[in-house]
Amino acid sequence: MDAEAGQGPDLIARAHAEASDPAAFDRLARALGPGPLALVVLFLSPEAVAGDLPARIAAAFGDTPVTGCTTAGEIGPGGYSEGGIVAIGLPAADFAAETLLVADLQAIDAQALIGDLIRARHRLTAAHPGWDYEFAFLMVDGLSVKEDELAAAVATGLGPVPLFGGSAGDGTRFGATHVLHHGRLAQNTATLALIRTRCPVRVFSLDHLLPSDRRMVVTKADPARRLVRQINAEPAAQEYARILGKDPGQLTTFTFAAHPLVVRIGGRHHVRAIQRVAPNGDLVFFSAIDEGLVLTLAEAQDMAAHLEGELTALARDTAPAAILACDCVLRRIEAQEKQLFGKISDILGRHRVTGFSTYGEQHGAVHVNQTMTGVAIYPPKGG
Secondary structure, three states, X not given: OOOEEOOOOOOOEEEEEEOOOOOHHHHHHHHHOOOOEEEEEEEEOHHHOOOOHHHHHHHHHOOOOEEEEEXXXXXXXXXXXXXXXXXXXXEOOOEEEEEXXXXXXXXXXXXXXXXXXXXXXXXXXXXXXXXXXXXXXXXXXXXXXXXXXXXXXXXXXXXXXXXXXEEOOEOEOOOOOXXXXXXXXXXXXXXXXXXXXOOOEEEEEEOOEEEEEEEEEEEEEEHXXXXXXXXXXXXXXXXXXXXXXXXXXXXXXXXXXXXXXXXEEOXXXXXXXXXXXXXOOOEXXXXXXXXXXXXXXXXXXXXXXXXXXXXHHHOOOOOOOEEEEEEEHHHHHHHHHOXXXXXXXXXXXXXXXXXXXXXXXXXXXXXXXXXXXXXXXXXXXXX
């Protein structure tokens, strides 16, 4: 089956193919069009990571820079999808890109990274002085436990450039996540795409959660491994379950999605999502955690109505030509459990959202969870 191309204005090319299709990358390349393209981004179902992937990508896309990552589900031209490959192409007529690789997340050299970012930004500015808009898109190994440190370093090097990103996924298996840089897959890495464009852009972050008045304190933790051992001086999973009025043995991924915890940072609440319960009763988190942290239980609003309102607001003056988004896997799980999957998928499709489900999101210098973060890209002023 031929790759499915997006409908409507073609400022940004979009396409989808099944990961099981041996000719998937060739079909995607044809669907994206002849270009020239400044950058191709691929969101890959874990099922796509097989065979000689670099050779297949090179054969399909030639010299065009290709970046991307594995997913916990894709968002294609028709909304939510699974088991596929979603591609977007940024036309060189409207976009310029530089991609940087962070090769070892366990040994981040912040000063070297900041220097690389400053030089890359200057090169893009010098090459396109008449283009006034820019943003940065980060994709990082979702099991590296290094997103917080990386986001802080990257944001420092970017200065005023708005940053968003997502942590690569592995479905709901949490086994192995991969980042794609120049057509090659690797673990324990991150790739950053610096984009300069003549199209107005707006980087955003949204969630449908409201803090409640129920609070708890982390009294014992292993921050390096994102483990919480005790809450309120009690075993973590047991105390979390008690506060919810649930049996500790019945905590599931949906429980965590439906009853998230938030912390207050810089005047805003940010989710500190629970990934799973360890066999010993510790809680494993998706993002940074530490002893003494005050966690607040949050309550969910209607996710579909909230998403429709937020995406409509992005189109208040002018409708985006496309929205590139990183959407937490916990939002997808909540949509499935609350029987909102089809409704939310339709909303994403109508608003031309393309992206992937993540193990965490980055917005500015902060690594967060259970959000949708991304960039709305608008038609260039004056056509």
